[in-house]
Amino acid sequence: MVPRSVSYWLARSIESPNLNALELISVVTQLIYVLIFISVALSAVRQPTRAHGDMTLFFGAVAFIILASRVAALVGNAPPWLTTVEIAVLMALPYVLLRLVDDFTHVRSAIKRGAELGLAAGVIATYATAPALPTPVILYVVLYFFGVSIYCAFAFIRAARRSRGVTRRRMEAISLGSILLGTDILIAGLTPLAGPDDRAVLEALGQLLGLGSGVAYYLGFAPPAILRRAWQEPELRAFLARSASLPRLPATLDIVRELERGAANSTGTTARIGLWQDDTSKLRFWNEDETTLDLEPGKHFAGRAFELQRAIFSTDPIRDNPDGAADYRSLNVGAVLAAPITAGERRLGVLTFSAERPPIFAGSDIELAKLLADQAAVILESRALIDHAARVRAREEATRLKEDFLSAAAHDLKTPLTTVVAQAEFLERRATREPSAPADIAGIQRVVRESKRLAGLVGDLLDATRLEQGRLVGEREPVDIATLAQEVCTHDASDLSLCQVEASAPVVGVYDRRRVEQLLQNLVENARKYSPEQTPITIRVWQEDGEARVAVADSGIGIPAADLPRIFERFSRASNVDDRRFHGMGLGLFICRGIVEEHGGRIWVESEVGKGSTFHVALPIADGRRLN
Amino acid sequence: MRDLWAGGPPRDEQPPSSGGARNVARGQGHHGTVLVVDDDTSILDTVSSILSGEGYDVVSASSGQEALDAVARKVPLLILLDMRMPVMDGWAVARALRGQGITVPIIVMTAAESARRWADEVGAEGYLAKPFGLDDLLATVERFRASGGRAN
Numbered sequence: 212m213v214p215r216s217v218s219y220w221l222a223r224s225i226e227s228p229n230l231n232a233l234e235l236i237s238v239v240t241q242l243i244y245v246l247i248f249i250s251v252a253l254s255a256v257r258q259p260t261r262a263h264g265d266m267t268l269f270f271g272a273v274a275f276i277i278l279a280s281r282v283a284a285l286v287g288n289a290p291p292w293l294t295t296v297e298i299a300v301l302m303a304l305p306y307v308l309l310r311l312v313d314d315f316t317h318v319r320s321a322i323k324r325g326a327e328l329g330l331a332a333g334v335i336a337t338y339a340t341a342p343a344l345p346t347p348v349i350l351y352v353v354l355y356f357f358g359v360s361i362y363c364a365f366a367f368i369r370a371a372r373r374s375r376g377v378t379r380r381r382m383e384a385i386s387l388g389s390i391l392l393g394t395d396i397l398i399a400g401l402t403p404l405a406g407p408d409d410r411a412v413l414e415a416l417g418q419l420l421g422l423g424s425g426v427a428y429y430l431g432f433a434p435p436a437i438l439r440r441a442w443q444e445p446e447l448r449a450f451l452a453r454s455a456s457l458p459r460l461p462a463t464l465d466i467v468r469e470l471e472r473g474a475a476n477s478t479g480t481t482a483r484i485g486l487w488q489d490d491t492s493k494l495r496f497w498n499e500d501e502t503t504l505d506l507e508p509g510k511h512f513a514g515r516a517f518e519l520q521r522a523i524f525s526t527d528p529i530r531d532n533p534d535g536a537a538d539y540r541s542l543n544v545g546a547v548l549a550a551p552i553t554a555g556e557r558r559l560g561v562l563t564f565s566a567e568r569p570p571i572f573a574g575s576d577i578e579l580a581k582l583l584a585d586q587a588a589v590i591l592e593s594r595a596l597i598d599h600a601a602r603v604r605a606r607e608e609a610t611r612l613k614e615d616f617l618s619a620a621a622h623d624l625k626t627p628l629t630t631v632v633a634q635a636e637f638l639e640r641r642a643t644r645e646p647s648a649p650a651d652i653a654g655i656q657r658v659v660r661e662s663k664r665l666a667g668l669v670g671d672l673l674d675a676t677r678l679e680q681g682r683l684v685g686e687r688e689p690v691d692i693a694t695l696a697q698e699v700c701t702h703d704a705s706d707l708s709l710c711q712v713e714a715s716a717p718v719v720g721v722y723d724r725r726r727v728e729q730l731l732q733n734l735v736e737n738a739r740k741y742s743p744e745q746t747p748i749t750i751r752v753w754q755e756d757g758e759a760r761v762a763v764a765d766s767g768i769g770i771p772a773a774d775l776p777r778i779f780e781r782f783s784r785a786s787n788v789d790d791r792r793f794h795g796m797g798l799g800l801f802i803c804r805g806i807v808e809e810h811g812g813r814i815w816v817e818s819e820v821g822k823g824s825t826f827h828v829a830l831p832i833a834d835g836r837r838l839n
Numbered sequence: 840m841r842d843l844w845a846g847g848p849p850r851d852e853q854p855p856s857s858g859g860a861r862n863v864a865r866g867q868g869h870h871g872t873v874l875v876v877d878d879d880t881s882i883l884d885t886v887s888s889i890l891s892g893e894g895y896d897v898v899s900a901s902s903g904q905e906a907l908d909a910v911a912r913k914v915p916l917l918i919l920l921d922m923r924m925p926v927m928d929g930w931a932v933a934r935a936l937r938g939q940g941i942t943v944p945i946i947v948m949t950a951a952e953s954a955r956r957w958a959d960e961v962g963a964e965g966y967l968a969k970p971f972g973l974d975d976l977l978a979t980v981e982r983f984r985a986s987g988g989r990a991n
Contacts, residue, residue, distance in 0.1 A: 618952065622923075625950035628970035630881040636973035637889045654888060657881050 236418045241277045243425035248274040250433035260526045262314035266432060269307040272300045295337055298344075301396075302333045302352055305359030308389060312363050315382075315568050316370040322362070329355050346404070353400025360393025374479030376446035377439050378576065381431045388427030395420035443579060446477045454586055458593035464497055466594055470562075474583045478564055478576060484552070484587065485513050486560040494561060511535050516549035517561045522581055524548045528565075543567050548577060550584035554592040562587055616781070619797075624668055627661035634658050671798040674729075675781060678805035684723045691717040692727065692759050692830075696750045699731040703739060703748070710735065714752040718759045720832045722810055727830075730806045733799045734763040734826050742767035742823070758812070758829045766823035770816065778816060779804040803828075870984040871916030872896040876906040876932065877948060878924040882969075886919060886948075886976065893977060895984075903927025907935055914943050917983045919967070922949045922957055933961035946979055 248270035255263035279297050309326050312318050333355050336348045344352075364386045371382035395417050402413045430438065450473045457466050467484045474482035485494035485506060493505040494517055508518045511532055516523045525531040528539045528547045538544070548564040562584040564576075634657050641648060677683045693714035700710035731750065738748045742765045751762040770778060781801045803826075807814040812830035873895045877883045880901060887899045898915060900906040904927055906918070918936075922929035933945060947958040950969040958966040967979055 621952075622950040625969045626879055626882065629950070630879075630885045632970045632972050633889060633976060634885040637885070637892065640973060641892070651888070653884070657885055661881050 233415055233418045236422050240418070240421045240425045243422075243429050244270060244273045244277060247425075247429055247433050260314075262311065262526075265307060265310045265314055269304065269311060270428075270432070272304050272307060275300055298337045298352065299334045302330055302337070302355060305356050305363065305393070306330045308363045309359055311385075312366040312370070316366060316373075317567070318366065326359055329359075349400055349403075353397055356400075357393045357397040360389045360396070364389035364393065375477055376479075376579065377434075377442045378479055380442040381434060384427050384431030384434075388424045388431055391420045391424035391427060395424060447579075447582070450474075450477050450583070451586065454590050457590045458597055463591075463594060463598075466590060467497060470583075470587045470590065474562060474564070474580075474587070477583060478579060480548075480564040480566040482583075483513075483563045483565075484560060485517075485563070486591070487517070487558055512547045512549040513561045513563045516551050516563075517558065520551050520553060520558070522548065522550040522577055522584075524577055548580050550577075550580045552584045552588045552591065554588040557592065559588055559591050559595075612781075620668075620672060624665065627664040627668070630657055630661040631665065634661075671802060674802045674805070675798050678802060678809075681809065683802070683805045684726050684809040687721045687723050689719050690722045690724045690727055691719045692722075692731075692761060693717050693752045695724070695728055696731055696752050696761070699728060699735055700748075700750060702732070703735045708747060709745065710748050710750070712750045712752065716754070718752050718754050718832070720759045720830055722830065723806075726806045727810075730803050730828065731761070731763070733803050734761075734828075737799055737826070738763055738765035738767060738824070740767075741765065754832060755829075757832050759832050761828040761830075762825050763828075764823065764825040769820040769822055769824055770818040771820055772818075775816060775818065779814065870895045872898060872913060873980060874898045874900065874906060874909055874915040874918045876900045876903070876918065876924075876929075877921035878902060879921070882921070882948075889973065889976060890980065893980075895980070903929070903932040903935075906932050910936060910941060910943065914941060916943075917980060918943055918945045919948055919980075920945050920961075920963070922947055922951070922961075929957070930961055933963070937962065944983060 248267070251263065251266040251270055255267040276297055279293055283293060306326050309318060309323065313323065333348075333352050336351065337344065340348050367382045367386035367389065371379045371386065374382065398413050398417045398420065402410055402417065405413055434442075453469070453473060457469050460466050460469065463486070467486065471482045471484050474484075483496055485496045487493075488495050488505070491505060493507055494513060496504040496506065496513075498504060506514050508514045511534065512523050512525060512528070525547045526545070528544055529536045532539075532547075539547075542565070544565045545568045546566045550562050551558065552560045552562055562580065564580055634654050638651060638654050638658070641651060674683060693712065694717065696712045696714065700707070700712050704710040735748060735750065742748065746766050749762075749764045751760075751764070753760050779800050781798065804814050807828055807830065810830050812828060814826065814828050816824055816826050818824035870893070873890050875883060875886045875890070875897060876899075877886070878901055883899050883901055887897045891897045895916075898909045898913075900909050903924055906920070907927075909915075910918075920929045920932060929947065929949075936943065936945075944964040945961060947954060947961065947963045947966040948969060948971075949957060949966065951957065954966045954968045957963075964983075965979060967975060
């Protein structure tokens with residue numbers, strides 16, 4: 212009778228027509244197990260993976276025990292061999308469970324071998340002593356079952372910790388089912404040893420544990436779609452919440468990284484995204500170290516999924532894609548899933564997942580992967596639209612700047628030209644009418660002055676054009692900046708107290724003399740222009756950290772802080788500058804920056820509105836290659 | 840200096856005064872007073888010297904406020920008005936004059952492409968697009984002299 216108590220929860224037949232509560236539970240439990248068997252058997256037919264095979268084996272064994280008990284109950288006395296086979300199959304259950312664990316995560320081979328030996332020993336002992344099993348054999352069988360089940364339960368819990376979403380919940384359910392089943396078998400085995408009063412309690416407890424394990428396994432192995440969706444929701448919700456902000460990340464690569472991270476977290480696998488490159492007609496993947504990997508369409512799983520525009524799933528990547536075998540071996544990849552990222556007609560790329568073991572629940576994982584790929588498509592497409600809009604805006608801005616520049620340049624050129632043309636014509640008219648009249652010196656001076664102003668403006672325009680082509684600086688030679696500064700000062704002001712050079716020693720570097728002179732001139736003119744008349748300008752020249760340093764300080768109107776960042780840009784002027792009071796096209800500082808940067812130096816400004824500005828220049832002191 | 844012009848200019852019966860006056864030209868002013876307003880002193884001096892050379896009384900102003908002050912002293916025959924000036928630009932000057940009920944004709948001087956539109960905006964009688972030559976300047980101003988006031 213002992214074997215029957217061992218499989219009591221499974222096989223208790225309806226011996227009495229009066230169903231009591233415990234018997235009802237027993238029937239429900241059996242029904243659940245048979246249902247799970249049918250469900251996993253169907254999955255195995257649809258997707259013949261090892262995991263599905265092992266699931267079918269496990270629930271097939273349970274169904275066999277249930278059916279065998281039913282048959283035995285109908286026939287009356289079961290033949291002794293049937294009981295023995297039942298026990299053997301029952302003992303095989305935890306071993307099959309262990310195989311299932313191995314399908315998803317790694318089980319050390321020592322444990323596998325141990326479980327196999329234990330199973331063999333138990334089956335032999337059962338055969339040897341059947342039909343009346345001695346208590347030690349029963350205890351052995353029960354403890355074996357319990358031990359392996361609990362080990363599996365913990366292995367599933369560990370695997371659950373590593374995964375997310377549906378897979379995690381299902382693993383947790385399976386783990387719970389394994390604990391309940393193992394405990395149930397333990398209690399069933401111990402029941403005959405208990406006193407008659409305790410027996411009824413233990414039997415009831417056993418029935419409840421059996422039902423619990425049935426429900427837990429049902430949720431784990433064949434959860435209804437609504438439950439899968441509910442389990443998936445938090446992961447998806449988190450991913451979607453994050454993804455809303457993704458298109459605005461600074462670079463597409465940042466978006467790819469975030470999507471990969473999100474997809475990996477949602478599935479508990481490694482996720483990679485390859486983006487289609489129109490110029491090379493390849494899929495580009497970005498490695499951790501910023502290097503890239505280009506893949507032709509049709510190659511490997513990613514290329515195939517992209518070409519076929521459908522998800523591809525492989526539980527044996529080495530067999531299905533021998534080209535990548537070395538990589539799969541070295542990276543220990545046992546399952547690959549690739550889904551195309553496509554927005555409408557636009558094929559954007561591919562999302563691939565790889566895991567050490569094929570996921571037990573490939574069905575829901577594939578659905579999730581497709582969902583994530585679709586979401587990635589939405590995000591990447593949004594990004595493309597944002598980029599496109601930004602490009603259009605930048606083009607419009609560039610056009611506007613160009614138009615502004617042209618109209619401002621035209622305006623600035625026309626002003627001196629007005630004087631030159633009208634004044635020259637008037638001088639001509641006067642000279643024709645009255646050749647003997649004395650020269651109109653003031654008029655001639657105006658023509659000369661405005662012609663020079665025109666020449667300066669045209670020169671600035673040419674320099675700005677050269678600068679944009681990066682060829683502002685020409686022939687270089689050793690130049691003493693201190694001496695050059697003194698020359699510029701002398702040229703600026705006849706009264707030397709108005710332009711002072713502070714330099715304790717020559718500061719010699721290898722520069723384009725004409726350009727450095729122009730730089731100093733521009734800075735001094737700039738300072739003069741924005742300073743009250745008769746206020747001194749100081750040029751300090753010194754050497755510091757291997758650099759020639761120049762500081763041109765004035766006590767002028769200063770530059771508002773908001774304007775500082777763009778003061779060196781083309782056609783930029785501080786907002787507190789009256790552009791009619793101060794002539795020029797706003798090219799002076801732009802050219803200064805060009806001269807400094809082409810020399811490999813830096814230029815910056817410190818300024819306080821109303822107090823004055825100090826322009827700083829740092830130029831490399833010596834360029835060995837050019838000196839020698 | 841006037842003696843030197845005794846031969847008289849070929850076009851004008853009246854000898855012009857010598858040019859270059861900073862404020863009120865010392866010419867005989869037979870053609871009436873022209874107010875020239877421009878913040879660019881070169882243009883201001885050039886236009887002033889040409890017009891006074893051609894026999895106009897010229898008052899020059901290098902800012903909008905100076906222009907209004909000059910009109911307050913004496914309403915001229917014509918105002919040549921630069922549009923882009925700091926502090927008070929051409930629009931503000933025109934607005935202020937119209938606000939005071941002064942209907943003196945204005946000729947807009949500008950280097951901008953939109954010279955004609957700006958002239959319409961301030962209700963000007965015409966415009967001189969910079970850079971303008973001597974003939975443009977004189978022909979424009981003479982229109983107003985011919986009728987002794989407003990052009991028709």
